[in-house]
Amino acid sequence: MENMDLRFIDSVLEKHDSDKSKIIAIMQDVQEQYRYLPQEALEYIAEKVGMSESKLYGVATFYGNFSLDAKGKYVMKVCRGTACHVRKSSNVLQALYDATGTSEQKPNSDDGLFTLEIVSCLGACGLSPVVMVNDTVHAAMTPEKARALVEQLKEEA
Amino acid sequence: MAEKKMIIDGIECPFTNERNVLEVARKNGIDIPSLCYCENLSIYGGCRLCLVENEKGVMDAACSMQPRNGLVVYTHTKKVLDSRHTTLQLLLSSHRAECLTCDESGRCKLQEYAHRYNVVEPRFTENTYSRAPLDVSSPSITRDPSKCILCGLCVRMCAEVQNIGAIDFTKRGKKAVVAPGFGKTLIETGCVGCGQCAAVCPTGAITINNQIPEMWRMLNDPKKKVVVQFAPSVRVGLAEEFSMPASEPVTGKLVTALKRLGVDVVYDTNLTADLTIMEESAEFLEKVKNGDKLPMFTSCCPGWIQHVEKAHPHLMPQVSTCGSPMEMFGALIRQQFKDEDVYSVAIMPCTAKKFEAQRPELEKDGKRLIDLVLTTDELARLIKAAGIDFKNLPDSEPDSPLGDYTGAGVIFGVTGGVTEAVIRRVLDDASPETLKTIAECGVRGLEGIKAFEVAAGDLKLRIAVANGLGNADKLIEKVESGEEYFDFIEVMACPNGCIGGGGQPPASNARKAERFEAIFKADDACELKIPQQNPALGYVYDELLKGRAHELLHIHYPAHGHH
Ligand code: SF4
Ligand code: SF4
Ligand code: SF4
Numbered sequence: 001m002e003n004m005d006l007r008f009i010d011s012v013l014e015k016h017d018s019d020k021s022k023i024i025a026i027m028q029d030v031q032e033q034y035r036y037l038p039q040e041a042l043e044y045i046a047e048k049v050g051m052s053e054s055k056l057y058g059v060a061t062f063y064g065n066f067s068l069d070a071k072g073k074y075v076m077k078v079c080r081g082t083a084c085h086v087r088k089s090s091n092v093l094q095a096l097y098d099a100t101g102t103s104e105q106k107p108n109s110d111d112g113l114f115t116l117e118i119v120s121c122l123g124a125c126g127l128s129p130v131v132m133v134n135d136t137v138h139a140a141m142t143p144e145k146a147r148a149l150v151e152q153l154k155e156e157a
Numbered sequence: 158m159a160e161k162k163m164i165i166d167g168i169e170c171p172f173t174n175e176r177n178v179l180e181v182a183r184k185n186g187i188d189i190p191s192l193c194y195c196e197n198l199s200i201y202g203g204c205r206l207c208l209v210e211n212e213k214g215v216m217d218a219a220c221s222m223q224p225r226n227g228l229v230v231y232t233h234t235k236k237v238l239d240s241r242h243t244t245l246q247l248l249l250s251s252h253r254a255e256c257l258t259c260d261e262s263g264r265c266k267l268q269e270y271a272h273r274y275n276v277v278e279p280r281f282t283e284n285t286y287s288r289a290p291l292d293v294s295s296p297s298i299t300r301d302p303s304k305c306i307l308c309g310l311c312v313r314m315c316a317e318v319q320n321i322g323a324i325d326f327t328k329r330g331k332k333a334v335v336a337p338g339f340g341k342t343l344i345e346t347g348c349v350g351c352g353q354c355a356a357v358c359p360t361g362a363i364t365i366n367n368q369i370p371e372m373w374r375m376l377n378d379p380k381k382k383v384v385v386q387f388a389p390s391v392r393v394g395l396a397e398e399f400s401m402p403a404s405e406p407v408t409g410k411l412v413t414a415l416k417r418l419g420v421d422v423v424y425d426t427n428l429t430a431d432l433t434i435m436e437e438s439a440e441f442l443e444k445v446k447n448g449d450k451l452p453m454f455t456s457c458c459p460g461w462i463q464h465v466e467k468a469h470p471h472l473m474p475q476v477s478t479c480g481s482p483m484e485m486f487g488a489l490i491r492q493q494f495k496d497e498d499v500y501s502v503a504i505m506p507c508t509a510k511k512f513e514a515q516r517p518e519l520e521k522d523g524k525r526l527i528d529l530v531l532t533t534d535e536l537a538r539l540i541k542a543a544g545i546d547f548k549n550l551p552d553s554e555p556d557s558p559l560g561d562y563t564g565a566g567v568i569f570g571v572t573g574g575v576t577e578a579v580i581r582r583v584l585d586d587a588s589p590e591t592l593k594t595i596a597e598c599g600v601r602g603l604e605g606i607k608a609f610e611v612a613a614g615d616l617k618l619r620i621a622v623a624n625g626l627g628n629a630d631k632l633i634e635k636v637e638s639g640e641e642y643f644d645f646i647e648v649m650a651c652p653n654g655c656i657g658g659g660g661q662p663p664a665s666n667a668r669k670a671e672r673f674e675a676i677f678k679a680d681d682a683c684e685l686k687i688p689q690q691n692p693a694l695g696y697v698y699d700e701l702l703k704g705r706a707h708e709l710l711h712i713h714y715p716a717h718g719h720h
C-alpha cells in the first residue's frame with residue numbers, strides 16, 4: 001500500500017484519544033474505511049498508541065471480523081453450509097468465480113471490485129443457497145442469478 | 158505476628174510473602190509442575206498443569222492461588238494426577254515431539270513432565286502442531302512454532318522485562334501461533350537477540366543457535382590455530398552444569414577444560430575488560446572536559462547497542478565508541494598472531510554476541526576479529542561431549558603474554574561491574590579504604606535500576622546503572638523528560654547483567670544471586686584491583702597496538718554518526 005493517507009488514521013486516533021483500551025474501536029473505524037486493515041495503518045497505530053506491533057497484530061488476528069488482506073469493493077460470502085450445499089451452492093460459487101475472474105486460490109478480482117469468501121452456515125438456511133454481498137443477503141441463488149448479480153454490481157461500481 | 162503456615166500434602170509449610178501457593182510449595186521442597194509460570198513475570202494461569210485440590214475437592218491453579226494461613230491443598234490426588242495426565246496429553250497432541258534431535262532435549266520441561274507423569278503421545282489422532290514456518294532469521298535464536306505450547310512466557314519476557322514486544326499471540330484456535338506481527342521474521346522486529354525468551358521457553362520452541370559442530374570442525378583441523386577467549390561471567394555460569402555450587406568461580410578448571418578440548422591458546426577476556434575501562438574512562442573524561450552531551454552510555458553489551466539502534470537511534474552519538482571486551486580481544490589476537498592461520502573463538506554468556514561478531518564493523522585489516530561465538534551453555538555441552546570430568550579437573554592459568562588481568566575486569570560480569578571498574582580507574586587509588594568506599598557507593602547489587610553520586614576530585618558524578626532493557630527505557634524516559642540528570646549510564650540488556658545472560662544455563666533468581674557472589678569472590682582473589690595496574694597494558698599499547706589503539710579498539714556503528 002503506497003502513500004496511505006495517514007490523516008484519516010490520525011482523525012480516527014484523535015476520535016478515540018489514541019487510547020490503547022479503545023483499540024478495537026479504532027480498528028473497526030479503519031476497517032470500515034478500507035474494508036480491511038492495511039499493515040501500514042496498523043504499524044502507525046501501534047506506534048501512536050504505544051503498543052508493540054506484534055500485540056496489535058495479535059488483537060487484529062484474534063477477531064474473525066478483522067481482515068488483514070486487501071478486499072474488493074464487494075465482498076461476496078458464499079455459504080457452503082449443509083443446507084446450501086444440498087441446494088447446489090457449489091454451482092453458484094463456480095458461476096461467481098467465472099463471472100468475477102476469481103478462484104479459490106485467488107479470491108480477489110483484478111479490477112479490485114470483488115472478493116469471494118467461502119463461509120459456513122450464514123444462519124439463513126431457509127433462504128438457501130445464500131450469498132451475502134457486503135451486508136445484503138441474496139436468497140435462493142442460482143448460477144444465472146449469480147451472473148446477473150455480478151453484471152449489475154459491475155454497472156453500479 | 159505468629160508464623161503463617163499452610164498445609165500442603167499434610168505437611169506444614171511456613172510462608173511469609175510468597176506470591177502464590179506454587180512458590181510456597183517449592184520453598185518447602187514440594188515440586189508442583191508448571192509450564193507457564195516464571196517468578197519474574199506476571200501470572201498467566203493458562204497451562205493448567207499446576208492444578209492442586211483443596212479439602213472440598215475443588216481444583217485450582219497453584220500459580221494463581223494466594224497462600225492463606227491454614228489453607229489445605231493436595232498436590233498428587235487421583236483427581237490432580239488425572240488432570241495433569243489429560244493436560245499433558247492435550248499438549249502432546251499438538252506438539253512435534255522429536256526429542257531425539259531436539260536441541261532442548263534433556264532440559265525440556267514438557268519432555269520431563271511427560272516422562273514423570275507417564276504420558277505418551279496419543280497414537281491414532283492426527284497431531285495438530287503448528288505448521289507456521291521456522292524462523293531462522295536471527296543470528297542468535299531460532300523459533301520453531303511446531304514445538305510451541307503457547308505458554309506465553311517468551312511474550313511476557315520480551316514485553317515486560319525487555320519492553321520490546323517482538324513476539325505475541327497471533328491468530329486463534331488451531332491456527333494460534335506466538336510470532337512477530339504481519340508474518341515478519343525476528344530480524345525485522347525490535348528483537349535484539351538477547352535470548353531471554355529462549356531462557357524461559359519451557360520447550361524447544363525457541364532455542365539458541367547451536368554452533369558446536371563448527372567448533373569441533375576447527376578443533377579437529379590440524380592447520381588451524383584455535384585461540385579462545387572466555388568472558389568474565391562464563392566462570393560463574395558453568396559450575397551448575399557439572400553439579401558444583403554456583404557460588405564459586407571455576408576459572409582454573411575452565412582453562413584446563415579448554416586445553417583438553419584441544420584449544421591451542423586460551424585467554425581470559427578480563428584483560429580486555431581492563432582495556433575497555435582504560436579506553437572508556439579516557440573517552441568519558443574527555444567528554445566531560447569538552448562539555449559534550451552527557452550522559453555517556455556504555456557500549457559493551459550488544460543487546461543494548463541494538464536496542465539503541467532500533468528504538469533510540471538519536472541516542473547513539475552518546476554511546477561510547479569503545480569496542481566490547483570481546484571485540485578488543487579479537488583485535489589483540491589478530492595482532493599477536495599476525496601471519497598465522499588463527500581461528501578466533503569467544504565463549505560468551507550472551508546470544509547477542511553471535512550477532513555482534515558478524516557485524517561488518519568487526520573486521521579490521523580485512524580479517525574478522527571473531528570467527529565464532531559459543532555460549533557458556535554450548536561450552537558445557539562441548540565439555541560433556543569430550544568426556545571431560547570437569548568437576549575433578551586441576552586448575553591452569555591462561556596463556557601469556559596476554560593472560561594478565563585485574564579484579565576490575567572480572568566484575569564486568571554483573572550489573573554495575575563496568576561502572577565500578579570505571580570508578581576504580583578514575584579514583585586511581587587501590588587502597589583497601591578507597592575500594593571499600595567504592596563498593597559501598599550504591600553501585601553494587603542486583604536491583605534493576607541504581608542511581609548514585611560519586612565524588613572524583615572536584616568532579617561530582619551522577620551515575621545510573623540499569624539491567625534489563627525495560628529498566629533502561631524507564632531511565633531514558635526520566636533523562637529525556639528532564640526529571641533526572643546523569644553523567645554516565647551503564648546498561649546491560651539481560652536481567653542482572655551477563656551472569657543472567659541468554660547464553661548462560663537458565664537459572665533461578667537464587668542461582669543468579671550465587672553467581673553474583675562468585676564474581677566478587679573472583680575479584681577478591683585478584684591481587685590487582687584497578688585496571689591501570691594490569692602488567693600487560695604496556696605490552697598491549699606499545700608493542701601490539703603501536704599507535705593504532707583508537708583505530709583497533711573503537712567501533713563506529715553507522716548510528717554513531719560522524720565525530
Ligand atoms: S521441545 Fe521438548 S518434548 Fe518437544 S521435541 Fe524438544 S525435547 Fe522433545
Ligand atoms: S531475543 Fe530478546 S528481544 Fe528477541 S524476542 Fe527474545 S526476548 Fe525479545
Ligand atoms: S515459544 Fe516457548 S515460551 Fe513462547 S509461548 Fe511457545 S512454548 Fe511458550
Ligand code: FES
Pocket residue numbers: 079080081082083084085120121122123124125126128129130
Ligand atoms: S447452510 Fe447456508 S445459510 Fe445455513
Ligand code: FES
Pocket residue numbers: 190191192193194201202203204205206207208218219220221
Ligand atoms: S503454571 Fe499455573 S497455570 Fe501454568
